[in-house]
Amino acid sequence: RKEVEQxxxxxxxxxxxxxxxxxxxxxxxxxxxxxxxxxxxKEPKLLMSVYSSGNEDGRFTAQLNRASQYIxxxxxxxxxxxxxxxxxxxxxxxxxxxxxGAGTQVVVTP
Amino acid sequence: EAGVTQFPSHSVIEKGQTVTLRCDPISGHDxxxxxxxxxxxxxxxxxxxxxxxxxxxxxxxxxxxxxxxTGGTYSTLKVQPAELEDSGVYFCASSQEGRESRNTEAFFxxxxxxxxV
Numbered sequence: 001r002k003e004v005e006q007x008x009x010x011x012x013x014x015x016x017x018x019x020x021x022x023x024x025x026x027x028x029x030x031x032x033x034x035x036x037x038x039x040x041x042k043e044p045k046l047l048m049s050v051y052s053s054g055n056e057d058g059r060f061t062a063q064l065n066r067a068s069q070y071i072x073x074x075x076x077x078x079x080x081x082x083x084x085x086x087x088x089x090x091x092x093x094x095x096x097x098x099x100x101g102a103g104t105q106v107v108v109t110p
Numbered sequence: 111e112a113g114v115t116q117f118p119s120h121s122v123i124e125k126g127q128t129v130t131l132r133c134d135p136i137s138g139h140d141x142x143x144x145x146x147x148x149x150x151x152x153x154x155x156x157x158x159x160x161x162x163x164x165x166x167x168x169x170x171x172x173x174x175x176x177x178x179x180t181g182g183t184y185s186t187l188k189v190q191p192a193e194l195e196d197s198g199v200y201f202c203a204s205s206q207e208g209r210e211s212r213n214t215e216a217f218f219x220x221x222x223x224x225x226x227v
Contacts, residue, residue, distance in 0.1 A: 002152070043114075043201060043218035044153070087153070095165055096141055096205055096216060100153040 003027050004101035006088050011106045013078045020074040021104045023088030030090035030099070033071050035062055038085045038103065047073075047086070078108045112136070114219035116202050122225045128190040131222045135184070135204030142185050143205075143216065144177060148198035156200075159185060171196075192226045199223050 006023040013019040025033070036044040048055055050062040050071055061074045075082055088101040115134045123129050135142045144156040156175070157167040161182035170177070174193070179185040189196050199221040207214040 004152070043220045045218070046215050093166075095158060095160070096143070096207075096214065097155055097158060097166060098143075098145075098203075098216065099155070100145075102152040 002101070003099050004088050004090055006101035006104045008102060009105040009107075011104065013075075013082075013106060013108045015078055015080060015108055015110055017078050018074065018076050019078060019106060020072060021086070021106075022070050022072045023101050023104075024068075024070045025088075025090050025099075026069065027090060027092060027099065028069065030092055031094075032091040033062075033064055034089040034091070034098075035060075035071075035073050036087040036089050036100075038087055040085075044087055044089075044100075075106070078106075080108050080110065082106060083108045114202055114204050114217050116200075116219035116222050118222060119220065120223045120225075122227060123192055125194055125226055126191045128188065129192055129224060131187045131189075131200050131202075131224070133185045133187070133202030133204075133219060135202070136206075136217055139204035139206050139217075140182070141205040141207070141214075141216075142179060143203040144185070144187055145201040145203065145218075146198050147201070147221075148195070153201065156187075189224075192224075194226050197224055197226045 033050040035047040037047045038044045054063040063072045085103040142159040147153045155169040158165045159179040202219045203216040205214045205216045
C-alpha cells in the first residue's frame, strides 16, 4: 500500500466551476502536509500548507482530517491556469523529508 | 534571486555508463534534498544533506548511487554504472532552515531527465 494515495483523475472541470479531491495517508506520524502543484515537465511548486484544521488561500481551501487521515483540496471558480497535477505531500520527519502522492490531474476546460 | 538549478536538464546514456547530475541550491540554504520520479510512479526521496553532511540517505536505491556535497554548496549525484531502471526525473530541492524546519518551504529545481538505453 502506498503511503500517500491520490485519485489520479483526470478531473475535467468547466471554467468557473468548483472541484474538490482528496488524498489519504497511512503514516500517522506525519505532522505537516502540503499541496504542491506540478505543471507538465516542470518542477513541483508549493501551493499551500495544511497544518492543523485547514487552510484557505484565495480560491483554494485545504482541509486536514487527522482522525480519518485524509487531506482535501477544493478549488473554487476554476481558471484555465489551474490545469495541472496536484501533489499531496506529507512531511515525515523534522528535517523536511517529504513523501509524495502520485498526483491528481485537473483539466479546466473553457 | 536564482532558484535551484540543475544540470544537465536531459541526459541519455547507455547502460553501464556513468552519469553525474549537479544541483546548485538557493544560496544560503543548508538543506539539500534529492528526489526521483520514475515513470508512472510518485516522486520518492533519495537523500538529504544538511550543509556538507548526509543527514538521511535511506532512500538511495543501492551502492551504484553516490551523492556528495563538498563545502556545503552544490551537490552531485553520480550513478555508476547506470542501469535501465535508473531512468527517471531526478529533482533537487533546497530549504533554508535546519532542524524544526516545518515552516520552511522546499524549493525544487526543474529536474534532470535521465534516460538509460
